[in-house]
Amino acid sequence: MGLLYFLLLSLLAVMASGSHGNLPIFSFDEGYTQLFGDDNMVIFKDGKSVHLSLDERTGSGFVSNDLYFHGFFSASIKLPADYTAGVVVAFYMSNGDMFKRNHDEIDFEFLGNIRGRDWRIQTNVYGNGSTSIGREERYNLWFDPSDDFHQYSILWTDSQIIFYVDNVPIREVKRTESMGGDFPSKPMSLYATIWDGSDWATNGGKYRVNYKYAPYIAHFSDFILHGCAVDPIELSPSCDNTANLETEITTLQRNQMESFRRKHMTYSYCYDQIRYKIPPSECVVNPAEAKRLKVYDPVTFGGSRRHHGKHRRRHSRSAESEDESI
Numbered sequence: 001m002g003l004l005y006f007l008l009l010s011l012l013a014v015m016a017s018g019s020h021g022n023l024p025i026f027s028f029d030e031g032y033t034q035l036f037g038d039d040n041m042v043i044f045k046d047g048k049s050v051h052l053s054l055d056e057r058t059g060s061g062f063v064s065n066d067l068y069f070h071g072f073f074s075a076s077i078k079l080p081a082d083y084t085a086g087v088v089v090a091f092y093m094s095n096g097d098m099f100k101r102n103h104d105e106i107d108f109e110f111l112g113n114i115r116g117r118d119w120r121i122q123t124n125v126y127g128n129g130s131t132s133i134g135r136e137e138r139y140n141l142w143f144d145p146s147d148d149f150h151q152y153s154i155l156w157t158d159s160q161i162i163f164y165v166d167n168v169p170i171r172e173v174k175r176t177e178s179m180g181g182d183f184p185s186k187p188m189s190l191y192a193t194i195w196d197g198s199d200w201a202t203n204g205g206k207y208r209v210n211y212k213y214a215p216y217i218a219h220f221s222d223f224i225l226h227g228c229a230v231d232p233i234e235l236s237p238s239c240d241n242t243a244n245l246e247t248e249i250t251t252l253q254r255n256q257m258e259s260f261r262r263k264h265m266t267y268s269y270c271y272d273q274i275r276y277k278i279p280p281s282e283c284v285v286n287p288a289e290a291k292r293l294k295v296y297d298p299v300t301f302g303g304s305r306r307h308h309g310k311h312r313r314r315h316s317r318s319a320e321s322e323d324e325s326i
C-alpha cells in the first residue's frame with residue numbers, strides 16, 4: 001500500500017511538471033531590453049534576473065528583443081509584499097505599438113491589495129483591436145505570490161491560448177469560428193511592467209497607491225521565450241517551433257484546471273450580465289459555475305439590476321466586483 005502510494009505520487013509529480021520543463025532559460029539580455037523607468041529597473045549580477053520598481057517618480061518595464069508568432073512564454077515572478085493597493089504588475093504579449101487600431105494582446109495582470117489581502121490575478125485576451133469586448137477573468141491563488149517566485153506562462157498557438165501558474169493550466173481560450181478576428185493572430189512582443197493603477201486596480205479605485213510604502217519591487221527571473229521570432233518588417237514567420245511543443249492538456253491537468261477554477265475564479269466575463277446581456281459567442285455557460293459566481297456577487301452575475309448603482313462597471317477593466325466585502 002505504502003509503496004503503491006509513493007509510486008502514484010511520483011507519477012503525479014512527473015505528469016504535473018508538464019512538458020514545458022526542459023525549455024531553455026534566457027538571460028535577460030538575450031531576451032529583453034529595458035522599456036522605461038531608468039534606474040527603477042535593475043539587472044542582477046547573474047544576468048538572469050531583474051527587478052522592476054514603482055516609486056513616486058515612475059514605474060518601469062522591459063520588452064522582448066523579438067516579435068514572436070506563437071510559442072510558450074514564461075517568467076518566474078515574485079510580487080511586492082504588504083500594502084500594494086493600486087499597484088499593477090503585468091506580464092503580457094502585445095503588438096499595440098505596431099498596430100494602433102487592430103492590435104492583439106494576451107495578458108497576465110496582477111492587482112495589488114490592501115495589507116492582509118492577497119494579490120489577485122487577471123487574465124485577458126484581445127484580437128484585432130477588439131477592445132470593446134473585454135474577456136477578463138480574475139482569480140485568487142492557492143499561495144501568497146509575494147512570498148516566493150512562481151512561474152506564470154502563456155502558451156499561444158493558432159488554435160488556443162493557455163495560461164499556466166506553476167504548470168497548472170488555469171484558463172484555456174479556444175479559437176472558435178465565431179470569435180473571428182478577436183483571437184490574437186499577429187506577431188507580438190513580450191512585456192513586463194509595474195505601474196500605478198490607482199484608478200481601477202483595487203476595489204474600483206477606492207484604494208490608491210500609497211507612496212509611503214514605496215518603492216514597490218517586483219522580481220523576475222527564469223525567462224523562457226520559446227517561440228517563432230519573426231522579422232519586424234516583413235512580419236512573416238519563418239518557422240513554427242510550436243510544432244514540437246506539447247499543446248494538449250493532459251487529463252490530470254484538465255482536472256487541476258477545473259479544480260482551480262472552481263476554487264479560485266472570482267470573476268468571468270462570460271457570466272457578467274451587467275456587461276453582456278448575451279454572453280460573447282465563445283462562452284460555454286456552465287450552470288454550476290454561474291450559480292457559484294452568483295452567490296459570490298449576485299449583482300454582477302445574477303442579472304438583477306435592482307441594486308445596480310449608476311457608476312458600476314463603466315470601466316471595462318474595473319476590478320471591483322470581487323472586492324465588495326472590503
Ligand SMILES: *[C@@H]1O[C@H](CO)[C@@H](O)[C@H](O)[C@H]1NC(C)=O
Pocket residue numbers: 101102128129180181182
Ligand atoms: C481586423 O480588423 C479590420 C478593421 O480594423 C478588418 O478590416 C479586418 O477584416 C479584421 N481582420 C479579421 C481577421 O477579422
